[in-house]
Amino acid sequence: MKLLYKTSLINIILASSLLFVGCAFLYILMTDTLEAELDEKLLVNKERVVDQIKKGEEITSIRPIIKVHLLDKKTHPDMDIRSTFLYDPTEEQVEFFRELKSIDNIGGKSYRITIRQVILEPRDYVKRIGFAIVIIWFVLIIGFFLINWKLSSNIWRPFKNNLQTLKDYKIGQNELVQLESSKIKEFKELNDVISELTNKAASDYQSLKEFTENAAHEIQTPLAIIQSKLEEALQQPDLTEIQANCISSALTASQRLGKLNQTLLFLTKIENKQFTEEDTYQLDLEIDKILKLMKDFIVAKNISLETSIKTHPIKINHLLLETLLFNLIGNAIKYNIENGILKIKIENNSLIISNLSNEPVESPEKMFNRFTKADQSSSSHGLGLAIVQKICDQYGYRISYTTDEKWHQIEIIF
Amino acid sequence: MKILLIEDEPELLISISDFLKIEGYICEKAHNYINAEDKLASYQYDLIILDITLPDGNGLDLIQQIKKVQPGETRIIILSAKNSLDDKLSGLDLGADDYLTKPFYMAELNSRIHAISRRKNFNGKNELQFNEIVFDLREKQVYIHNKPIVLTKKEYDFLSYLITNKNRLLTKENIAEHLWGDYIDMADNFDFVYTHMKNLRKKLEVAGCENYLKTVYGMGYKFSEL
Numbered sequence: 001m002k003l004l005y006k007t008s009l010i011n012i013i014l015a016s017s018l019l020f021v022g023c024a025f026l027y028i029l030m031t032d033t034l035e036a037e038l039d040e041k042l043l044v045n046k047e048r049v050v051d052q053i054k055k056g057e058e059i060t061s062i063r064p065i066i067k068v069h070l071l072d073k074k075t076h077p078d079m080d081i082r083s084t085f086l087y088d089p090t091e092e093q094v095e096f097f098r099e100l101k102s103i104d105n106i107g108g109k110s111y112r113i114t115i116r117q118v119i120l121e122p123r124d125y126v127k128r129i130g131f132a133i134v135i136i137w138f139v140l141i142i143g144f145f146l147i148n149w150k151l152s153s154n155i156w157r158p159f160k161n162n163l164q165t166l167k168d169y170k171i172g173q174n175e176l177v178q179l180e181s182s183k184i185k186e187f188k189e190l191n192d193v194i195s196e197l198t199n200k201a202a203s204d205y206q207s208l209k210e211f212t213e214n215a216a217h218e219i220q221t222p223l224a225i226i227q228s229k230l231e232e233a234l235q236q237p238d239l240t241e242i243q244a245n246c247i248s249s250a251l252t253a254s255q256r257l258g259k260l261n262q263t264l265l266f267l268t269k270i271e272n273k274q275f276t277e278e279d280t281y282q283l284d285l286e287i288d289k290i291l292k293l294m295k296d297f298i299v300a301k302n303i304s305l306e307t308s309i310k311t312h313p314i315k316i317n318h319l320l321l322e323t324l325l326f327n328l329i330g331n332a333i334k335y336n337i338e339n340g341i342l343k344i345k346i347e348n349n350s351l352i353i354s355n356l357s358n359e360p361v362e363s364p365e366k367m368f369n370r371f372t373k374a375d376q377s378s379s380s381h382g383l384g385l386a387i388v389q390k391i392c393d394q395y396g397y398r399i400s401y402t403t404d405e406k407w408h409q410i411e412i413i414f
Numbered sequence: 415m416k417i418l419l420i421e422d423e424p425e426l427l428i429s430i431s432d433f434l435k436i437e438g439y440i441c442e443k444a445h446n447y448i449n450a451e452d453k454l455a456s457y458q459y460d461l462i463i464l465d466i467t468l469p470d471g472n473g474l475d476l477i478q479q480i481k482k483v484q485p486g487e488t489r490i491i492i493l494s495a496k497n498s499l500d501d502k503l504s505g506l507d508l509g510a511d512d513y514l515t516k517p518f519y520m521a522e523l524n525s526r527i528h529a530i531s532r533r534k535n536f537n538g539k540n541e542l543q544f545n546e547i548v549f550d551l552r553e554k555q556v557y558i559h560n561k562p563i564v565l566t567k568k569e570y571d572f573l574s575y576l577i578t579n580k581n582r583l584l585t586k587e588n589i590a591e592h593l594w595g596d597y598i599d600m601a602d603n604f605d606f607v608y609t610h611m612k613n614l615r616k617k618l619e620v621a622g623c624e625n626y627l628k629t630v631y632g633m634g635y636k637f638s639e640l
Contacts, residue, residue, distance in 0.1 A: 113490075221423050225426050228430065229425070245631060248585050259599070269421060297606075
């Protein structure tokens, strides 16, 4: 729920309940005031009647408003005011009356005087009050709406723009985050904190990137020297077979080390999300390309290829897509048996690559860990699937590895 | 061909320049940015082999320098320890002709130099020859005793690599890496290099070519005069 909606809702609930309480309060207050006024009026009227009797004038009863009755015997003075329903012959309906009944002793005689006054029916004014309240309520709602609209277009605009800027920001990009300034203190503080954080992250990222590249450089250079010297040694005339084999093995090992270093660097770069450029590619065409390049290896092992691939667009960094397919298909060839089968299938939203194998992998869940090899004696560095996993993580693909006696299968759900 | 080699690592500088001299190039050495700038200002080179990470400056800046002071035909090969795509792209954008990541095989460097000099001499003599074997590089066709022979693309590349690096012992790994690049990691052994070699040898033999291709201790091959 938006903050604005939330506060508006609270405001509206509060305003509505206040209006309701106010309404009730107003009703009680009005009823009380009217009653008091009425009672005062009744008393005054009674005094007028008493005055008239004192003067010896005849009092005519006006039903049901005034009624004077001479009592037979002298009675103790008394007075009582109450509300009551009575039939009004003039209006021909039952009305609600305020009634004052008193016994007065005037000139040695006792009179019972009854004075009545119609009470204004609450229904009438409750309606009017209700109407007024409803109008106020509507005006309030419209007011809230207008204020929110104004707030969101003015005060919240920099905040919203900055949020979009942050959403679009990728830490690998070169420029710093440019935030729109605001006069609101809270937003200003937030901007400062965000700027500080992103600048720090960007500089950390930069130094990490430089560190990994420098580390690679420092390792690659001695490796290049080792390799050039070994090559030089290998070209010497009159090498014995033992010497030549020693040098050749050392050369192979230095190549492996160089590749391992490059691969680790690559893995670090993926983890640092340094491959940010994206475009849409056709998965089937990319698979075809890789298969063409690997044809020699497929032929060398006499592997039969069973493909069922159809057009499937995929938005990804091209180098990462190539690496992903290269590692998966490469593994399926490398760990295939002689005269084996390689199956590649694209269906719905997933890519399934499977190959025949002599033995099941002992712990398939560990296959995505670094330096885990199916066969410890193999010359591979065990980073291929770790890289695949990292690429899948970056794009939110789900990857699973299943194996049984015959088949090894990898499925990626895009 | 006159080459300027710019490399800050002394051991590598010596190794590469020795190798280039053996291959018959005239090679001058520069061990840092300033040194390289001096040489570029005073002499004319056909090819510059440049390590882009120098202690006193960025090699990429040097490329722009080269384009400014060396008129026309100077070619550039970048050497880098960083297999960084950014560097590679900006290097090639700035006008470098090729990019090699350390560590590399000398034979691979040689092959790249040859490829570049061939491109450079595109209008001139465009042939590679070893006795009775003649390459028509434009048509990608090999003639033996003036008769064309049919080679697959891999066999053609194999033979041209061997001849470019004649009299050198080339290990199977080296050849495989040249022919298949990174894809070679997918092979569990180098036996199929042997298969390709066997086919190539047979085709050469049938065409009446002398047997210049020798297997050395089962670990590699050498192409040399009898």
